[in-house]
Amino acid sequence: MTFEPADRVDAVPPSGIRRFFELAEEMDDIISLGVGEPDFSAPWAAREAAITSLERGQTSYTANRGKRELRERIARYEDTRHDLTYDPDDEILVTAGASEGLDLAFRALLNPGDSIAVAQPCYVSYVPGAIFAGVDVVDVPTRVEDEFKLTREVLEESGAAEADALVYCYPNNPTGATMTGEELRDVAAFCRENDLVVFADEIYADLTYEHDHTSIATLPGMRERTVVFNGFSKAFAMTGFRLGYAMGPPEAITAMNRIHQYTMLSAPTTAQHAAIEALDNCWEDVTDMTTQYDRRRNYVLSRFEDMGLECFPAAGAFYAFPECPWDDASEFAEALLQSEGVAVVPGTAFGEGGAGHLRISYATGLDDLKEAMNRMESFLD
Numbered sequence: 001m002t003f004e005p006a007d008r009v010d011a012v013p014p015s016g017i018r019r020f021f022e023l024a025e026e027m028d029d030i031i032s033l034g035v036g037e038p039d040f041s042a043p044w045a046a047r048e049a050a051i052t053s054l055e056r057g058q059t060s061y062t063a064n065r066g067k068r069e070l071r072e073r074i075a076r077y078e079d080t081r082h083d084l085t086y087d088p089d090d091e092i093l094v095t096a097g098a099s100e101g102l103d104l105a106f107r108a109l110l111n112p113g114d115s116i117a118v119a120q121p122c123y124v125s126y127v128p129g130a131i132f133a134g135v136d137v138v139d140v141p142t143r144v145e146d147e148f149k150l151t152r153e154v155l156e157e158s159g160a161a162e163a164d165a166l167v168y169c170y171p172n173n174p175t176g177a178t179m180t181g182e183e184l185r186d187v188a189a190f191c192r193e194n195d196l197v198v199f200a201d202e203i204y205a206d207l208t209y210e211h212d213h214t215s216i217a218t219l220p221g222m223r224e225r226t227v228v229f230n231g232f233s234k235a236f237a238m239t240g241f242r243l244g245y246a247m248g249p250p251e252a253i254t255a256m257n258r259i260h261q262y263t264m265l266s267a268p269t270t271a272q273h274a275a276i277e278a279l280d281n282c283w284e285d286v287t288d289m290t291t292q293y294d295r296r297r298n299y300v301l302s303r304f305e306d307m308g309l310e311c312f313p314a315a316g317a318f319y320a321f322p323e324c325p326w327d328d329a330s331e332f333a334e335a336l337l338q339s340e341g342v343a344v345v346p347g348t349a350f351g352e353g354g355a356g357h358l359r360i361s362y363a364t365g366l367d368d369l370k371e372a373m374n375r376m377e378s379f380l381d
Helices: 016-025 044-055 068-082 100-107 126-132 153-158 182-194 252-262 271-282 283-307 329-340 366-378
Strands: 092-095 115-120 134-141 163-167 197-201 226-231 244-247 356-360
Touching: 016 329, 044 271, 068 092, 068 244, 092 100, 092 252, 100 126, 100 197, 100 226, 100 244, 115 126, 126 134, 134 153, 153 182, 197 244, 197 366, 244 252, 283 366, 329 356, 329 366
Parallel strands: 115 134, 115 163, 163 197, 197 226
Antiparallel strands: 092 244, 226 244
């Protein structure tokens, strides 16, 4: 017998993002606007807490659900910042990144043959995660004329009413779109009327620039049918710590923890010590980083306007999603990389609805951004 991929694995193509990273790695003088990762280091206080925990020999497993001290901090933070109230004992699960939390939810809360509506363009893991769980995918392509917001109209047109669940991310990766509480009310009503549970990826909740973030779980009738995901990778620039969390009704968190305790056992101990310190003492760092992202956002959007590239005013995360000036965004991205050494990601890497666009990450220094925009303008000329 020889090893061959299982059918569900074979059905998932390689990530569309990785190809451009691999091309860029072979070249010199590259400016990457493709990485969805902060260019800042994690706050020093959080790093120092991690170092101290190691020096003290705190290297054992924690409770499966995560250190209670951390879950208490998460509960306080979510209550204070996002008006979300969860019991740290049975409604919060600490995971190895928000991505693990979403994978657990797909496997623990949906059955093979169920269907999940996926708001697209979307983070690259949603559709593969559903396929790995044996769950059917209903594409819900959002539209540029709606500024890539999720609307009742696109939900109805896509057939999402027949799905069992809905997954989305706002502020959005890859578009930078955000949704206000008022705009989410129609989505919430649709989910209640059609009995959909919701997986709300809110990893960019603290990276908004035009209005405060609203979680759908705060809207009437939604807390009991929503699992919220967040983590420390984006706002705290702690990507390498691999730490996230899920919040939801006790029955949902218990089911997810049942898989978590047999696979991951517990999230990294050192990272949990760092996260406690981050939530206690690193908010000034978060504010400083957010201010820098907003400055870069305004700069990138103004340069696109100067170049004649259409781009809606993205108001969250650290992405812009301009329309591609060529018919084939993949060809454009590869030509831009080869000619000017600027790496961007074609919108098709993020599923249906991303066609004809480019994802530009402004999570890089302003000097590099200026040089990248100059090179892009030269390429267009």
